[in-house]
Amino acid sequence: MxxxxxxxxxxxxxxxxxxxxxxxxxxxxxxxxxxxxxxxxxxxxxxxxxxxxxxxxxxxxxxxxxxxxxxxxxxxxxxxxxxxxxxxxxxxxxxxxxxxxxxxxxxxxxxxxxxxxxxxxxxxxxxxxxxxxxxxxxxxxxxxxxxxxxxxxxxxxxxxxxxxxxxxxxxxxxxxxxxxxxxxxxxxxxxxxxxxxxxxxxxxxxxxxxxxRLGPRKRHLTRAAWHEEKRQAVALKEALAKAETLKAKGAAFVDRTKEEAAKLRADAARRADAAKAAIVAAQAAERRAKEREETARRATAQAERATRAARRLTGLGGALRGLWDGLRRSKLAARIREELRPTVERWQQAEAAAAARAAAESDRRARAERRASILSASAAELGAQRDELRRRLDRYEPAPEVAPVPVRPHP
Missing domain, CATH: 3.30.930 (BirA Bifunctional Protein; domain 2)
Structure with a gap:
């Protein structure tokens, strides 16, 4: 060359x-x-x-x-x-x-x-x-x-x-x-x-x-020396080419190693992410289980309270009170209570009116009984006075036959 x-x-x-x-x-x-x-x-x-x-x-x-x-x-x-x-x-x-x-x-x-x-x-x-x-x-x-x-x-x-x-x-x-x-x-x-x-x-x-680098004339080389130098240049070229090939192979090996390492790191990262996701899911499931357990506990307690309340409620009045108290425990009951309030109030007013009428009638009867008692006493007294007069008249003169006068009770 x-x-x-x-x-x-x-x-x-x-x-x-x-x-x-x-x-x-x-x-x-x-x-x-x-x-x-x-x-x-x-x-x-x-x-x-x-x-x-x-x-x-x-x-x-x-x-x-x-x-x-x-x-x-x-x-x-x-x-x-x-x-x-x-x-x-x-x-x-x-x-x-x-x-x-x-x-x-x-x-x-x-x-x-x-x-x-x-x-x-x-x-x-x-x-x-x-x-x-x-x-x-x-x-x-x-x-x-x-x-x-x-x-x-x-x-x-x-x-x-x-x-x-x-x-x-x-x-x-x-x-x-x-x-x-x-x-x-x-x-x-x-x-x-x-x-x-x-x-x-x-x-x-x-x-x-x-x-x-230079030609033979500038360095005054013989033809043999020139050819030897060219041979050395070719050998150097081949050595450099082999070095480049080895370098390329080494670089390729390094690249493959890096690629495999990257794949391993990526796989490890994926597995770590999957493990973290599984842990998070397990924790979430545990929280949901605890929430369901708490909900069940509250429902059980509420059922027990309702059972005890039901046992206390007997009769129609107790049933109504229980129904009314139960309705007070929810928003739906509030709406129902508002709807029933006028009816309940009418029942309460009718009950009060009836009680008032009963009290007035009882008072009226008492007054009538007192009046009747007074009239009876007055009639008895008048009868006694009449009998006394008859006895006096009988002593002085015989009494003519007179029909008895009926006595009407005073109203």
Whole structure:
């Protein structure tokens, strides 16, 4: 397997030597005037994010709306020669013939592509707006486009080398350092930053894909050493693949274990809930049983009281009193009592009237008896006086025969 290839460039709308953002968008879209280097141009395929037309529109709209603060706090539109776009090219060393004819190579390229997109997202986050793939050149390769998200739309900080060099330049010379030494130090910062950027890409994408960090010419390797290094790269790739497989299996085992543990916990929770529900139901049943027992006890006591009261009630009067007292013990009895009240009152009034009449008749009889007694005494006295007169008359003269005069009793 050959070495990795990764390059980052910055572009402005004006561009240099005619290679501005417009040309870059034309090239990736395979506009004929910008694709003279391609024998048979083919349409790009979207791997992530926007298609070429949407990418162009988004960049141009942001560039027009971008504003740069100048002296006095005023804002002005950004210059046409300010870099507003970062473009990255990542190429796989497999040839297109190998890619099309060998499934294992195509699988390697797809895995490299996924790792590359993940690395780009880790590097640039939401500023990564589009990743496109070309298959119309000698090797399968990706074009990634990053748009700055600051108001001034400055793309410089998106380039690791430019960012490091700008930081050294802005800090100024160290004590005793002249301008030339300061410039050399800024250039070294640029180189170190780019080296670190490529090392990070190699560690996260190149090595897992079986790619070497550098080619043989830069390190002056012999052909045998170069092939040995490639063999080692393939072995490292296989080892990393096995490690990834083991990692995946381990993760799957952990996931299964977690899933089984979750099921056990859920089952235990369900059983605990069922036990709690059973306890609550038992407690409720116990309460209902106690309530029924209390109700039965009260009913028994009430029945006993009613039995004792029934035994005390004898005769019609007792029955009426018992009925009346019983009716007083419920709301229904109250309504019945209200309905019977007029009748009862009439009975009571009739009884009182009868008692009054009986008393008056008894008094009248007593008075009549006293009057009769007086009249009888008066009649007896008159009879005695008559007899006395007759005796006196008989002494002086014989009494003529006179019919007796009947005496009527005085009324």
């Amino acid at each position: 050959a070495f990795q290839f990764a390059r980052v460039e910055l572009y402005s709308r004006k561009g240099k030597e005619g290679r501005g953002t417009g040309f870059i968008f034309d090239e990736v879209s395979r506009v004929p005037s910008a694709s003279m280097h391609v024998k048979a141009p083919g349409a790009p395929m979207v791997v992530a994010g926007l298609d070429p037309d949407a990418l162009r529109a988004l960049h141009d709209d942001r560039a027009v709306a971008a504003r740069q603060e100048v002296k006095g706090g005023k804002l002005r539109a950004v210059r046409q020669d300010q870099n507003t776009l970062a473009a990255i090219v990542l190429s796989h060393p497999a040839t297109m013939d190998e890619y099309r004819s060998r499934p294992e190579v195509a699988a390697d390229v797809r895995a490299w592509e996924q790792r590359s997109v993940a690395w780009l997202r880790d590097q640039y986050g939401d500023q990564l707006v589009s990743v496109l793939r070309h298959e119309d050149e000698s090797h399968p390769h990706l074009h990634a486009y990053i748009l700055p998200d600051d108001p001034g739309m400055k793309a410089g900080p998106l380039h690791p080398g430019f960012r490091a060099k700008a930081a050294v330049t802005a800090a100024g010379p160290r004590p005793g350092e002249d301008e030339k030494a300061h410039s050399k130090r800024a250039n070294r910062a640029y180189q170190e930053a780019m080296r670190g950027w490529l090392d990070d890409y190699h560690a996260k994408v190149g090595q897992p894909s079986g790619l070497l």
